[in-house]
Amino acid sequence: MFAVFLKDLLMLRRDRGALFISIIVPLLMITTIAEALHRSKDEIKMRVPVVDEDQGPVSRTFINLLAEHAEVQLVTRAEAEAIVRDYNKAAAAIVFPEHVSKNYLQGRTVEILLLTDPARNTELEQVKVMLLLMDNRAAALADPFAEERMSLKEVSLTGNRYDITAFEQTVPGYSLMFVLLAVIFGTAMAMHDERGWGTLPRLLIAPGGFTWILVGKLLVRIAVGFGQLLLLLLFGHFAFGISLGPSPVALLLLALVIVFPIVGLGMLAAGLARTREQTLPIGLGFVLGFSCLGGLWWPPWVTPVWMQNVSSVVFTTWAMQGLHDLMLRNRGFEALPLTASVLVANGLALTAVGLLLFRVRYSAR
Amino acid sequence: MPAVVIQNLRRSFGAREAVRGISLEIEEGEIFGLLGPNGAGKTTTISVISSRIRPTSGEVWVYGEAVTGNVHAARRLLNVAPQEEALYPSLTGEENLYFFTRLYGVPRRERYRRIAEALELVQLTPRKDDPVATYSGGMRRRLNLAASLVTGPRLLLLDEPTVGVDPQSRAHIFDAVRHLRAQGMTIVYTTHYLEEAEGLCERIAIMDEGQVVALGTLSELLARSHANEVIELKLSEPPASLEAVERLEGVLRVELAGTELRVFTSRAQRVLAALCTATPFLDQSIVTTKVTPINLENVFIELTGKAMRD
16 A cells, blocks of 8 residues: 555656646636635726716716716717627616706606616626615715605616526526536547557558647537537526527527637647646646636626736637627627637637647657 | 668657668568667657658658658558557447548548458457457557558558567467568568567668668578577586687687677587587586577677677
């Protein structure tokens, strides 16, 4: 027993890369996750576009009060709609229509317009709470004994749905995370298995080129990941009633382009790992990192600003956005071009770098 | 046209030079042996011929195609049975071979015929539907050979195909190699087993420390030795000096390895008698005596100054 213990310890020491990575990756992950969940008072402010068509004292008071809790961005209505609907940069925009001040000061109930993206349900709820708070504060300033005189009219900009279930918030994210887990490890391990079986030298000297052989291997991983993602979403649909959107074909296409960069990430893990043992910490680092940064566990707005900025260039953020567009915003093909382009570009880049690293390490030298 | 032309081939791995300026030609249809101890540079040479690794300098042509130039054209002409088994354990023998036919673009109508022929040649037809994981070590080595044949190469590179193989499988592999030779295939056979090189190869290149130290047919290599017999003496203790032995008439060369003394001569009986009379100190310590005709091992020792097992 002791001999085996010593031998395994010695082998671990020899693979210093694996040892280093298995220490560094958890440290990085712990730091990232802790940072994501650590919300300083300065950073908590949510972006809220505001359209001030009233330009009166009441709307200005409301906006000043709102600015205490949120990052207010004064914009035109067209800009507000674009921020919420097209750029997905905010969960809701507040519109103070004309004559709000006049009506409010005359004691009449005023209607404030809330242009919403119901897909960002948790953020939207926060905005509503802020508005309620703002109304109470404004009323107290004007007349401590006055009743609330603000009513809210909610208009969904991104679809006709107003209620999003908790399942619809969580199933896509966790489905994606498990696909990340299976596909990244499946791809990286498959590459190292060829070495373990001794078949790599045969593949290296086969006519046609090693790159195309690797691409063939990646295609099967795309098929597996594609099937797995669809299966999980279908399970969510039948078990929890989550919407799959209005267009099954758009969903199929999106699932395909989502899996592509995941396979690319697996290829990158294979390229970075010198040994099979190193694929474990590297792969796990990728899964946790891209889940954390991509908003698979929590909405990106709960994370610090710097992390939100990083999230915007992470492909999993785009994958989540694509899924939300189809499933929560009831959009079809029109939602795909930009999202699909970003995902495909990420897939190409990751696969190319991974292939390059793997080729450099194993092909003819 | 020669099947393989190697011109001043050098290959280094870091500071270590594994192959140091090899030049040779391999004729079409011959079994060419690369003989040498482990670390002699045989596998590196095979790897360069197969385009698995690039030469540091020099060039290799396979049927006129430069392996560093039109690599895909060269690859279509050859295949290699690597030293390590290179098979997919969860696939059956037939499925493994089918994969390699597809990889090399064997036309669909020819695939199963070639697979059947290859399986028959290595005598694995009865086990073709079993997963490779259930094969014995010898069977896997035979299938490894079949996987290289099934693509229809004109040049087959066999890298130590019998290492660790049971006698029965070894005999099957020899039969298969001879059959392929009869069909006109060019075979490069690396081995450190002298009897394999003697029994199979038409021409042999003896390699040592990255160089070809001798090249020719078996008889040509044997003829390089001035001796035609070797007296092998096992002694109870090593002699203090070999001077007296070396001075005996008819002794061409003397080697001592531990307590084993080899005397190269062309007149074994006379030398043996002289050994016993003229060197009484030796006579008293002889444990066993053996006289053998000169063979490849003796030539190897003469050329390199060391035994194959070194």
